[in-house]
Amino acid sequence: MRKLHRPQELADLGTTTMASAKPSAMSKTAAGRKGSDELADAVSRVFALFQANWPRRWRSIWRTDEEVRLSKRSWFVAFRDAGLTPRRLAAGLDAVRHLSWPPDNPGAFLELCRVPPESVGAPALEQAWREATSRPPHSDWVPWSHRCVYWAAVRTGRTDLAERGQMMRATFEREYDRTVEEADGLPEPPKGQLPARTSAERRRERERAAAEALPQLKAMVAGW
Template structure:
């Protein structure tokens, strides 16, 4: 039976029984899938029921905190077919979300939404644009990358799961209100300020993730 394709976020979504999975919780369904991929290896790694319960809680919390979607878990399971040994959470998470594609896409969304008002936005993929529309330019321009990341992971994951996307509509620069016309130089400086803020947040975010790993 397949995992559902809807976005997963709250911890309870991973732990509560689901009728579509014959009464199993998503995390238990994942346990069984991993057991099927690694017969005589997966269950052998757990000394007792307490060890399984600890795994269940730790992985469910990890998925909820990171905003992992069911489609990403499916990608992680697919990657396991090429692994000879069962993955740790960190290894499985990397397989669910290869490299830092989601974070790079978020940074593009923040930058290009900032440029869209002037009609100078350039998007590398329509899924990034439509995920940005889902979150909204207001939140993208005011929240930090750390605050945006979980919501972005869900919105972007949902878009990637679609497989097909409408074209990105052309944005015509809005006419300024009377008495509020800005020069091109002022507009460029505004964008530069935004990019400096974005870079600073990205550096802080990367540093924070590194420190959290080192302190784990």
């Protein structure tokens, strides 16, 4: 496979997406350059794979070196804005190898860069969505199927999930992708305690309070 040389302007764009930030200004600059280099390498790896696996398709999409150069710049910006990480890049490269044709735009490639939930023992997206939206906001005494589902629900907003439902789907999908990617470093959901009163007990208390207040209410009505 021929190594593609990345254009200098890719490295000059700057990003800390795939590098650690340091306290001092000098080290922050160095970290930014490192992240820029790593992200530029990611773009080059993707384009090298495309050129090696689909040489004819490659030239039908990118006919000249100038088009390759401009396209690499566009892909670099898209990767940076999407916060592409090494783990997601690996997932995308693995997925694209199974395609008949390479994606011709960064958005299509980024759709492939999802770490499969099953790889970390988490449920598939649809199952996670059903679990997150079917639980009341305060029901931690019921065990969660996986920490990724819990943290995705928390980050999305459990009250919003309960009250707004489908309107929060896109947000939940984004947060679930992130929690799956971060699964190794996520703590387990807190183990809640059974509530002091069940919902049935609270309902009976409200009914009893209403019954006790009824005579007073009748007296007030009679006095009108």
